[in-house]
Amino acid sequence: MATDPQYEYGRRHFLKDSLVSVVKTAHEFTKHRDAPSEQPEAPAFVREDWLRPPGAVSESMFLDRCTRCGDCAKACPHSAVTVHPRNGFPILLPDQTPCYLCDDVPCIAACETDALVAVEHIEDVRMGLAVVSPKACTAEQGCNACVSQCPTHALSMDFDGFRVIVSESRCVGCGICEYTCKSVNDRIAITVRPARSSAA
Numbered sequence: 425m426a427t428d429p430q431y432e433y434g435r436r437h438f439l440k441d442s443l444v445s446v447v448k449t450a451h452e453f454t455k456h457r458d459a460p461s462e463q464p465e466a467p468a469f470v471r472e473d474w475l476r477p478p479g480a481v482s483e484s485m486f487l488d489r490c491t492r493c494g495d496c497a498k499a500c501p502h503s504a505v506t507v508h509p510r511n512g513f514p515i516l517l518p519d520q521t522p523c524y525l526c527d528d529v530p531c532i533a534a535c536e537t538d539a540l541v542a543v544e545h546i547e548d549v550r551m552g553l554a555v556v557s558p559k560a561c562t563a564e565q566g567c568n569a570c571v572s573q574c575p576t577h578a579l580s581m582d583f584d585g586f587r588v589i590v591s592e593s594r595c596v597g598c599g600i601c602e603y604t605c606k607s608v609n610d611r612i613a614i615t616v617r618p619a620r621s622s623a624a
Contacts, residue, residue, distance in 0.1 A: 470508070474515035475597060475618050477505050478523055478549040479532040479540035483620040490514070490539035499534035501526065516551070518599020518616050519606050523551065525575055525598050547576055552597030552616040554578065554590045560613035563588050569608045570601035588614065 477496050480486050492512040497505040504521040505514050514531075516523055525546050532540045543549055561567075564586035571579040571588060578594035579601060581587075599616045606612045 470510055471517065473615065473618065474508065474517055475523075475551045475599065475616060476620060477514050477516060477531045477540055478525070478529055478551060478596075478598075479535075479543055480551070480619075481539060481541060486539050487513070489537045491537055493536075495534040495536070496531040496540060499530040501530065505531055516599065518602045519612060520603075522599035522603040523549075524600070525549065525596065547594065547596060549596040549598070550619050552595075552599075552618045553592060554595050554597065554601050554614055555617050556588050556590060556614045558587060560609075560611045561588060562609055562613065567608065570604050570614055573600050573604045575600060 476483070476486060477500075481489065490513055492507070492514075494507065494512075494514070496514050497503075497507060499505075502521055502524050504516050504523050506517070507513065508515050527546070529543070529546070532542055535541075563581065568581045568588065571581050575598065576594050576596055578591045578596070580589050580591070582589050597616045597619060601614050602612060602616055605614045
């Protein structure tokens with residue numbers, strides 16, 4: 425019995441279209457399966473041990489006065505003053521670059537809103553206070569690099585107890601001790617506690 429040519433043509437078309445459809449579906453499935461899943465980016469880690477630049481007024485007043493213009497950061501010859509990654513306010517991370525207590529304090533001079541105010545003597549700066557971790561400190565092994573580098577002579581060596589002593593009245597929180605400790609030891613034994621957290 426002869427088959428109708430139109431029937432055969434329609435059947436072949438149907439099979440061809442079905443095969444193409446299956447191939448397209450498989451291709452789309454593979455493409456979506458292998459595509460990287462879009463996960464929301466985790467928020468960047470933000471440190472909390474940052475300092476305000478020298479001459480900073482109280483934290484609440486600082487936040488009111490600072491316009492985040494960045495002039496203090498531009499004026500810093502050591503690039504120690506940087507900006508907070510989330511809010512843009514000026515900060516320092518002493519273990520990366522400490523404050524070198526410039527004689528003319530250009531960061532203060534650059535501030536036009538009195539968020540940073542002039543100090544009569546560099547010893548009057550109060551960014552924070554150095555704190556020594558006895559467990560991490562290698563003073564008993566003869567290290568006193570931080571003592572020799574302190575610009576305000578706030579650190580001294582107690583040779584009887586083989587430990588580093590911090591004078592709270594002399595320490596300005598510049599972070600040079602922290603930076604020095606990081607440079608010569610495997611672990612940082614002396615860190616600067618921010619003045620803003622002490623006032624909180």
